Amino acid sequence: MEVLRQAETLRVAYETCPLCEGRSFVPLGETACKAHRAWTEGLPEKLTWLGCKACGHVFTDAYWTDEGLARLLATPHGHQTPGHDVEAARSASAVVVERIANLRGSLAGRWLDVGFGDGSLLTTADEFGYETVGLDLREVCVRGMRGFGYAVEKQSLLEFHDARGFDVISLCDVLEHMPFPKQALHQVKRLIAPHGLVLVTCPNVDCFAWKWLDERGQNPYWAELEHHHNFGRARLYELLSECGFEPVSYAASRRLHAGMEVIARRR
Numbered sequence: 316m317e318v319l320r321q322a323e324t325l326r327v328a329y330e331t332c333p334l335c336e337g338r339s340f341v342p343l344g345e346t347a348c349k350a351h352r353a354w355t356e357g358l359p360e361k362l363t364w365l366g367c368k369a370c371g372h373v374f375t376d377a378y379w380t381d382e383g384l385a386r387l388l389a390t391p392h393g394h395q396t397p398g399h400d401v402e403a404a405r406s407a408s409a410v411v412v413e414r415i416a417n418l419r420g421s422l423a424g425r426w427l428d429v430g431f432g433d434g435s436l437l438t439t440a441d442e443f444g445y446e447t448v449g450l451d452l453r454e455v456c457v458r459g460m461r462g463f464g465y466a467v468e469k470q471s472l473l474e475f476h477d478a479r480g481f482d483v484i485s486l487c488d489v490l491e492h493m494p495f496p497k498q499a500l501h502q503v504k505r506l507i508a509p510h511g512l513v514l515v516t517c518p519n520v521d522c523f524a525w526k527w528l529d530e531r532g533q534n535p536y537w538a539e540l541e542h543h544h545n546f547g548r549a550r551l552y553e554l555l556s557e558c559g560f561e562p563v564s565y566a567a568s569r570r571l572h573a574g575m576e577v578i579a580r581r582r
């Protein structure tokens with residue numbers, strides 16, 4: 316009974332599609348998730364994935380409550396701690412910062428990195444000349460980057476306030492973790508300067524690499540306990556557009572399996 320009670324307080328079932336509020340779903344299957352690094356007793360042993368009949372979005376049948384999220388965040392997360400594989404991470408981040416700089420025509424400005432994790436994008440943007448602010452929910456990440464003198468807060472995007480406006484806001488491997496991505500993008504719109512750029516990176520269900528991983532039974536994302544969504548490029552573009560952003564650049568991720576890096580401009 317204790318396990319049952321816990322499960323109810325940790326996850327809440329989606330009643331409608333988290334993107335379009337459609338009410339008809341197609342079951343896409345279940346995946347065992349006990350082997351996930353963040354799994355502990357009392358968490359669900361399987362993830363159930365659904366497809367929205369109205370908009371095609373792929374998502375889990377339930378999302379984490381604040382209590383559930385706290386349980387997940389309590390587990391160590393080696394590759395997302397400051398300094399992890401620092402040289403390779405810096406090289407990969409530099410490519411992203413250069414793309415942003417080329418689109419903006421400037422190496423200056425204010426940059427908000429949401430969910431900075433290992434800190435590589437934050438520190439590389441700082442290195443290139445941006446004034447950076449970072450948000451992360453993991454204490455170890457915030458303490459680590461603060462120790463190096465970076466402006467970082469242990470805060471969620473939805474609770475963060477800033478009156479000056481950011482020229483760039485990055486959400487790297489963040490949107491798929493959020494129960495309601497539209498809320499996040501509406502908040503980005505409030506925080507971003509006119510014509511500012513938003514960077515979204517996440518896995519891409521529409522690419523061949525994803526299908527190849529599926530074909531071989533090696534796709535890690537179906538068992539990813541921390542994710543609520545699997546976006547495709549087309550659906551992500553629609554979502555960005557619905558929230559007031561125009562996609563202006565696409566690239567394959569150098570860091571994520573089957574990942575995409577999308578840059579969109581605030582209209």
Ligand SMILES: [Zn+2]
Pocket residue numbers: 332333334335336337367368369370371372
């Ligand atoms: Zn939908």
